Amino acid sequence: MISMTHHYFVTEFVPEFNDLERELPVIRDDRKVSSYIRMEQKRGLIGIYEKENPNSVWHDHCPWDHENWLFDAGYDRVMPWLEESLNRMPIFADLGIQRAVHGAISHPPDGNPLIGPAPGVRNYWCCCGTQIGTGWGPGLSRELARWMVHGAADISMRDYDPRRFGSYAKKEWQVIKAKEDYCLRHEIPYPLFNRLAGRPVKPSPLYDLLKSKGAVHEEVYGFERPRWFARDGVAQEDHYAFRRTVVHDMVAREVRAVREAVGIMDVTAFTKVMVEGPDAFALLDRLTANRMPQKHPSSSEAVGETRNGGSITLTHMLNRRGRIELETTIVRMAEERFYLVCAAFFEQRLLDHLARHRDGADVTVTALSSGWSALALNGPHARDVLGGVAMRTSAMPVSAGCRRNRSPWRGIGYGPCGCPMPVSWDGNCTCRTPPVWMSTARFGARGRAMILPTTARLR
Numbered sequence: 001m002i003s004m005t006h007h008y009f010v011t012e013f014v015p016e017f018n019d020l021e022r023e024l025p026v027i028r029d030d031r032k033v034s035s036y037i038r039m040e041q042k043r044g045l046i047g048i049y050e051k052e053n054p055n056s057v058w059h060d061h062c063p064w065d066h067e068n069w070l071f072d073a074g075y076d077r078v079m080p081w082l083e084e085s086l087n088r089m090p091i092f093a094d095l096g097i098q099r100a101v102h103g104a105i106s107h108p109p110d111g112n113p114l115i116g117p118a119p120g121v122r123n124y125w126c127c128c129g130t131q132i133g134t135g136w137g138p139g140l141s142r143e144l145a146r147w148m149v150h151g152a153a154d155i156s157m158r159d160y161d162p163r164r165f166g167s168y169a170k171k172e173w174q175v176i177k178a179k180e181d182y183c184l185r186h187e188i189p190y191p192l193f194n195r196l197a198g199r200p201v202k203p204s205p206l207y208d209l210l211k212s213k214g215a216v217h218e219e220v221y222g223f224e225r226p227r228w229f230a231r232d233g234v235a236q237e238d239h240y241a242f243r244r245t246v247v248h249d250m251v252a253r254e255v256r257a258v259r260e261a262v263g264i265m266d267v268t269a270f271t272k273v274m275v276e277g278p279d280a281f282a283l284l285d286r287l288t289a290n291r292m293p294q295k296h297p298s299s300s301e302a303v304g305e306t307r308n309g310g311s312i313t314l315t316h317m318l319n320r321r322g323r324i325e326l327e328t329t330i331v332r333m334a335e336e337r338f339y340l341v342c343a344a345f346f347e348q349r350l351l352d353h354l355a356r357h358r359d360g361a362d363v364t365v366t367a368l369s370s371g372w373s374a375l376a377l378n379g380p381h382a383r384d385v386l387g388g389v390a391m392r393t394s395a396m397p398v399s400a401g402c403r404r405n406r407s408p409w410r411g412i413g414y415g416p417c418g419c420p421m422p423v424s425w426d427g428n429c430t431c432r433t434p435p436v437w438m439s440t441a442r443f444g445a446r447g448r449a450m451i452l453p454t455t456a457r458l459r
C-alpha cells in the first residue's frame, strides 16, 4: 500500500450555523467537487480528494520520526476542487481558512484495508491500510479479533483479506493503483465498476485474441478475465448505470449460445494447485467436507474423460467454526495426485490452509496458476467440439470435469473443464488460437465470459 496526502480545510466561524439546532448532514459530491463538506462545530470543513495529479509519499516506508506528520498546504494542487466546493457552499465563500490539515493516508491498491492473516506466515496478522480508520476501526478490529480468537470472523472478510493480492502487486503497480483509488474516492459506485489503471498486469495468453473478438476484461488477482463480449456496434467498454445497460443483451446472447450450442471461456485466472504424495488423499479427505473423488486412472499419466469419468468433486474446505474457508474442485489425476481448482483470489488462502493443516503429511504442493492456462467449454455441443479436437497434446488432456457438463449449466465455474495450455508467464508469450477454440466455430459457438455464469444461474 502507498501513502497518499490529503487536505481538509476549516473555515472561520459561519454565522449561518450559529442558530442551527441540528448538525447538517455531511455532503459528498463526486466529479466536480470531489470533496466532503460538513460542519466542524460552528465552522465549515471541506476535505478535498483531487481528481488529477494526486500526491503520493514515502514509497519505501514511513519515516520513524514522521508519526502524525503534517505537510504544508499545497493550495495549487487542490484549488480547482476547493473553488467548486465554495460554489457549492456559498456561505463559506467570503470566509477565511482558519486551519489547513494536510496529512498522509494509506491506500491499498483497491482502497480496502488489509485486515487478516499475513500471507505465507503463521500467526502474523495485519490491521492496516485503513484510509477511513477512525470510521472503520471499531467494526474491523472487532472482526479481526474474532478471526484471531475463533478462527473466523462473523462477516465475510474476503474484500479485506491481505491475501487478495499476490506477488504481481509490485511497488510501481501499488503506486498507480493508490493514485487511482484516491482519485475515485468520491466516484459514484456503479455496479461492476471496473478499475482500469495499471492493467494488464497478468494478461492470459489469449488476452489479445479475446480483445480482438470484443472482450471487455476485468481484473482478478492480477489476471485479466473477460467479462462480456461487445458485438454489433456496441462500444467495447464499460457501460455504467443503476439499471440495465446494453451489456444485458450482449450477455443474453452468450447465455443463448451456451444453452443451445456451445460456449467457450478463458478461465486462466482460476487458482490451480497440484497436491501429490503418499498422504495426499488422506490430507485432502481430512480438510474437505465432500467425498473425495474415488476413482483414479490405471495410468498414472492422465485422466481421460471416457476412461475415468467421475473422478472429480466440488467441495469446501472448512475452518474451525465449521464455516466455509474456500470452495475448490478436486480432480483425481492419479492415485496420489490431485489437481485443485478454485477462485483466482483464493490461491494464497488455499496454500496457507494446506500448509497450516498439513501436520507432517508427506505431500508436495505446487502452485500452477501462473504457469497453466485453462479454457472452459459448456453447452450441448461441448462433447462434439472435443470429439473433433486432438486433445492429448499437453501435459494434461481434457479434464474429467467435462463429464459433468451434459446439461449446459452444470459445471459452470467448476474450472478445470478445458484444455490447459502449458504457457509460461514471461509477459511476452503469444499463443496461437487453441484448436479447441477454432473447433467451436463449427457448432455456432460464442466466446462466453464471466457475467454469464451468474446470469445463467439466476435464470
Ligand SMILES: Cc1cc2nc3c(=O)[nH]c(=O)nc-3n(C[C@H](O)[C@H](O)[C@H](O)COP(=O)(O)OP(=O)(O)OC[C@H]3O[C@@H](n4cnc5c(N)ncnc54)[C@H](O)[C@@H]3O)c2cc1C
Pocket (backbone or CB within 6 Å): 006, 007, 008, 067, 101, 102, 103, 104, 105, 127, 128, 129, 130, 131, 132, 133, 134, 135, 136
Ligand atoms: C487529513 C486526514 C483526514 C482524515 N480524515 C478521516 C476521517 O474523516 N475519517 C476517518 O475515519 N479517517 C480519517 N483519516 C484517516 C485516519 O486518520 C486513519 O485511517 C487512521 O488514523 C489509521 O489508524 P491506524 O491505527 O491504522 O494507523 P495509525 O494511526 O498510523 O497508527 C499506527 C501506529 O503504529 C505505530 N507503528 C508503526 N510501525 C510500528 C512498529 N513496527 N512497531 C510498533 N508500532 C508501530 C505508529 O507509530 C502509529 O502510532 C484522515 C487522515 C488524514 C491524514
